[in-house]
Amino acid sequence: xxxxxxxxxxxxxxxxxxxxxxxxxxxxxxxxxxxxxxxxxxxxxxxxxxxxxxxxxxxxxxxxxxxxxxxxxxxxxxxxxxxxxxxxxxxxxxxxxxxxxxxxxxxxxxxxxxxxxxxxxxxxxxxxxxxxxxxxxxxxxxxxxxxxxxxxxxxxxxxxxxxxxxxxxxxxxxxxxxxxxxxxxxxxxxxxxxxxxxxxxxxxxxxxxxxxxxxxxxxxxxxxxxxxxxxxxxxxxxxxxxxxxxxxxxxxxxxxxxxxxxxxxxxxxxxxxxxxxxxxxxxxxxxxxxxxxxxxxxxxxxxxxxxxxxxxxxxxxxxxxxxxxxxxxxxxxxxxxxxxxxxxxxxxxxxxxxxxxxxxxxxxxxxxxxxxxxxxxxxxxxxxxxxxxxxxxxxxxxxxxxxxxxxxxxxxxxxxxxxxxxxxxxxxxxxxxxxxxxxxxxxxxxxxxxxxxxxxxxxxxxxxxxxxxxxxxxxxxxx
Amino acid sequence: xxxxxxxxxxxxxxxxxxxxxxxxxxxxxxxxxxxxxxxxxxxxxxxxxxxxxxxxxxxxxxxxxxxxxxxxxxxxxxxxxxxxxxxxxxxxxxxxxxxxxxxxxxxxxxxxxxxxxxxxxxxxxxxxxxxxxxxxxxxxxxxxxxxxxxxxxxxxxxxxxxxxxxxxxxxxxxxxxxxxxxxxxxxxxxxxxxxxxxxxxxxxxxxxxxxxxxxxxxxxxxxxxxxxxxxxxxxxxxxxxxxxxxxxxxxxxxxxxxxxxxxxxxxxxxxxxxxxxxxxxxxxxxxxxxxxxxxxxxxxxxxxxxxxxxxxxxxxxxxxxxxxxxxxxxxxxxxxxxxxxxxxxxxxxxxxxxxxxxxxxxxxxxxxxxxxxxxxxxxxxxxxxxxxxxxxxxxxxxxxxxxxxxxxxxxxxxxx
Numbered sequence: 001x002x003x004x005x006x007x008x009x010x011x012x013x014x015x016x017x018x019x020x021x022x023x024x025x026x027x028x029x030x031x032x033x034x035x036x037x038x039x040x041x042x043x044x045x046x047x048x049x050x051x052x053x054x055x056x057x058x059x060x061x062x063x064x065x066x067x068x069x070x071x072x073x074x075x076x077x078x079x080x081x082x083x084x085x086x087x088x089x090x091x092x093x094x095x096x097x098x099x100x101x102x103x104x105x106x107x108x109x110x111x112x113x114x115x116x117x118x119x120x121x122x123x124x125x126x127x128x129x130x131x132x133x134x135x136x137x138x139x140x141x142x143x144x145x146x147x148x149x150x151x152x153x154x155x156x157x158x159x160x161x162x163x164x165x166x167x168x169x170x171x172x173x174x175x176x177x178x179x180x181x182x183x184x185x186x187x188x189x190x191x192x193x194x195x196x197x198x199x200x201x202x203x204x205x206x207x208x209x210x211x212x213x214x215x216x217x218x219x220x221x222x223x224x225x226x227x228x229x230x231x232x233x234x235x236x237x238x239x240x241x242x243x244x245x246x247x248x249x250x251x252x253x254x255x256x257x258x259x260x261x262x263x264x265x266x267x268x269x270x271x272x273x274x275x276x277x278x279x280x281x282x283x284x285x286x287x288x289x290x291x292x293x294x295x296x297x298x299x300x301x302x303x304x305x306x307x308x309x310x311x312x313x314x315x316x317x318x319x320x321x322x323x324x325x326x327x328x329x330x331x332x333x334x335x336x337x338x339x340x341x342x343x344x345x346x347x348x349x350x351x352x353x354x355x356x357x358x359x360x361x362x363x364x365x366x367x368x369x370x371x372x373x374x375x376x377x378x379x380x381x382x383x384x385x386x387x388x389x390x391x392x393x394x395x396x397x398x399x400x401x402x403x404x405x406x407x408x409x410x411x412x413x414x415x416x417x418x419x420x421x422x423x424x425x426x427x428x429x430x431x432x433x434x435x436x437x438x439x440x441x442x443x444x445x446x447x448x449x450x451x452x453x454x455x456x457x458x459x460x461x462x463x464x465x466x467x468x469x470x471x472x473x474x475x476x477x478x479x
Numbered sequence: 480x481x482x483x484x485x486x487x488x489x490x491x492x493x494x495x496x497x498x499x500x501x502x503x504x505x506x507x508x509x510x511x512x513x514x515x516x517x518x519x520x521x522x523x524x525x526x527x528x529x530x531x532x533x534x535x536x537x538x539x540x541x542x543x544x545x546x547x548x549x550x551x552x553x554x555x556x557x558x559x560x561x562x563x564x565x566x567x568x569x570x571x572x573x574x575x576x577x578x579x580x581x582x583x584x585x586x587x588x589x590x591x592x593x594x595x596x597x598x599x600x601x602x603x604x605x606x607x608x609x610x611x612x613x614x615x616x617x618x619x620x621x622x623x624x625x626x627x628x629x630x631x632x633x634x635x636x637x638x639x640x641x642x643x644x645x646x647x648x649x650x651x652x653x654x655x656x657x658x659x660x661x662x663x664x665x666x667x668x669x670x671x672x673x674x675x676x677x678x679x680x681x682x683x684x685x686x687x688x689x690x691x692x693x694x695x696x697x698x699x700x701x702x703x704x705x706x707x708x709x710x711x712x713x714x715x716x717x718x719x720x721x722x723x724x725x726x727x728x729x730x731x732x733x734x735x736x737x738x739x740x741x742x743x744x745x746x747x748x749x750x751x752x753x754x755x756x757x758x759x760x761x762x763x764x765x766x767x768x769x770x771x772x773x774x775x776x777x778x779x780x781x782x783x784x785x786x787x788x789x790x791x792x793x794x795x796x797x798x799x800x801x802x803x804x805x806x807x808x809x810x811x812x813x814x815x816x817x818x819x820x821x822x823x824x825x826x827x828x829x830x831x832x833x834x835x836x837x838x839x840x841x842x843x844x845x846x847x848x849x850x851x852x853x854x855x856x857x858x859x860x861x862x863x864x865x866x867x868x869x870x871x872x873x874x875x876x877x878x879x880x881x882x883x884x885x886x887x888x889x890x891x892x893x894x895x
Contacts, residue, residue, distance in 0.1 A: 289690075299607075314604050447599070455631065
């Protein structure tokens with residue numbers, strides 16, 4: 001059980017190396033860890049989930065709009081079921097708010113029955129059409145002029161950061177070695193195992209899983225394949241302050257038409273409101289900057305859907321890259337002769353499908369000759385709650401009575417206590433930066449962005465960094 | 480959920496100048512049990528981090544900490560309880576506040592509440608500045624706390640964006656921390672008056688248009704004046720000059736907001752829309768000077784004392800509407816019958832420079848008055864209108880519209 005960010009990698013021969021510690025890679029590592037395999041999980045970044053997994057729309061999709069018969073449709077549907085149950089078990093913030101596809105013109109209204117029929121063809125019989133009055137009752141702040149909507153129960157919002165961390169935590173506790181700041185630069189086949197060249201020296205593994213997301217085609221090429229080419233699609237998003245949260249109850253999805261894809265407005269499990277994403281094809285796989293044009297387009301689109309949203313303060317603007325490829329479906333290929341599986345073209349549904357992708361990949365590795373052995377249930381983890389749907393430490397008198405650090409609020413906007421910051425730094429997969437701390441606790445993620453308590457949060461980060469939990473700790477944190 | 484239920488006579492939320500002055504006035508005025516909450520580790524508010532001598536009387540100016548010390552003492556001597564590290568997290572009903580502190584959870588019910596929750600500077604996200612999200616971008620407030628309270632370094636090359644006292648304080652703190660201030664970027668056409676010791680390169684009519692850098696800030700793109708775009712290499716970007724009322728608690732309590740200031744809507748007695756709930760200080764408009772905030776705190780406290788003594792609500796309220804380029808007027812509501820505003824004056828803000836300004840008011844098309852101002856009106860510099868200027872308004876009429884115009888006449892006797 002180890003997380004490393006520096007130094008040489010273990011010299012042992014691993015059963016499997018998983019490259020890429022995003023939501024898909026961590027899910028695969030967790031799945032393999034159920035099988036008593038020795039697994040190494042590598043990522044070039046200093047934390048898990050720092051690529052597409054951290055900057056997305058944070059929606060757990062049902063897959064109702066996926067093309068029936070595709071692998072994506074199957075795995076999203078299964079992944080939704082699995083992750084819904086897993087979130088409940090681990091305390092991952094999740095709210096089943098449901099979605100509304102809102103039609104604003106005749107073309108969009110005409111598309112709704114077709115979407116419902118397509119969903120039914122894929123086995124999703126829950127979506128139903130609702131008229132303008134029911135829509136107005138469901139979303140009183142919607143702009144005038146909405147004609148109808150397709151209601152999709154089951155579409156949920158989830159915390160993408162906690163999800164990835166839960167997978168990583170369980171994997172590491174089950175023995176996976178998580179090695180960060182570890183860019184893979186070469187792969188050599190040594191007959192019965194791969195030797196990976198990394199920025200931190202070599203690592204040996206019999207089987208190799210490519211879950212490198214935006215860089216999956218680069219790694220694929222190191223194995224001699226040109227199965228897909230990543231064409232990053234940038235999505236810019238605006239996060240609005242919690243004051244805007246009462247304005248919206250459902251995920252408001254655009255109706256896809258030939259002319260435009262539109263943007264969505266969604267509540268977040270952290271009590272904020274998300275607006276986005278844009279969809280821009282970019283060349284640079286690190287182009288995670290926002291643009292003036294993108295921000296303006298989103299603001300305008302947001303005002304058309306929910307006029308009052310324009311009056312509320314934006315707390316953050318960010319951009320993520322989706323790992324789209326030339327393929328309209330997932331591209332998961334297992335090369336038996338090379339003891340290698342590539343997980344490509346996961347595009348924008350990796351979070352929703354992650355657990356199903358992991359099971360699919362493990363099975364494929366078994367088919368390719370990896371002796372999985374019997375599976376075991378991993379000891380459950382309980383993640384610290386950073387969602388608004390369940391009581392957080394600042395609201396829990398029992399926790400504060402046991403430990404006053406849970407009553408010492410350091411980040412006032414987001415109500416993050418010193419106890420939570422300490423727990424994060426003492427956790428199985430601790431953060432290396434303030435950004436990592438923010439993803440684990442929400443510290444500095446609020447409307448003041450550090451104006452009021454930024455330095456106090458930083459001081460706590462510095463103070464608890466590298467210290468060890470005292471006796472009796474981890475009562476309120478992850479277990 | 481075990482919350483200790485407590486009752487006090489008067490509750491003040493926020494221990495900055497407005498809250499401390501309100502607490503002293505309430506306690507000295509016989510309000511009974513008076514309590515001041517603040518989530519910070521100690522009382523004082525924003526001036527604690529402003530060490531320059533910009534406070535107190537002009538002849539013997541004080542630094543911020545020296546300025547707030549007597550306010551703290553006065554509140555304590557009057558018998559108010561100051562409670563640091565107590566965060567107000569909700570308000571299930573007007574007059575009831577839920578709090579979290581290291582000792583546990585409480586639900587405090589008060590017969591009068593003064594909201595003095597202050598303001599924050601608009602951070603990078605809210606300013607919609609495009610680009611990447613590196614470390615090294617912060618507000619002046621964070622910089623001051625970081626340098627003065629935590630003695631942290633502030634980078635080597637800094638750009639300060641914004642104007643007003645925050646910009647000066649940021650330049651001062653950066654210099655203290657050993658950083659080189661590469662430029663002060665202001666949207667205004669004129670450079671601010673900088674004391675010789677704080678002189679730095681100034682880019683006027685300019686704005687930060689993009690942030691660059693992967694993990695750490697590597698530079699900013701600045702547009703203006705005109706079509707010019709230039710890149711400034713820097714590792715620190717300090718944003719200042721856009722204040723936003725910190726009015727979460729007011730909103731949670733259900734207080735109506737002033738659409739112009741985005742703070743709680745108040746009348747001249749600093750009553751909010753909720754009976755027994757008052758507001759004072761920077762929360763009213765997102766900024767202001769400390770003595771003004773303290774005066775408002777005392778004013779709100781006197782209104783609260785009248786409320787505690789059984790005083791009623793006004794029979795009616797007239798709305799004051801600021802017409803562009805005026806941004807807002809505060810207090811923005813006139814009670815009927817009329818009561819004087821704090822310090823006997825209304826405060827207004829203008830979004831662009833107006834030379835030879837004159838304020839004009841009308842109600843339902845009927846002129847109510849015309850008041851030339853002695854100085855050029857500038858953005859970020861408050862304007863004042865003294866006395867009871869709207870006394871002639873019809874209590875049953877429509878909103879009073881306040882405009883700013885230009886006069887070709889020389890300014891009259893000093894009113895602003």
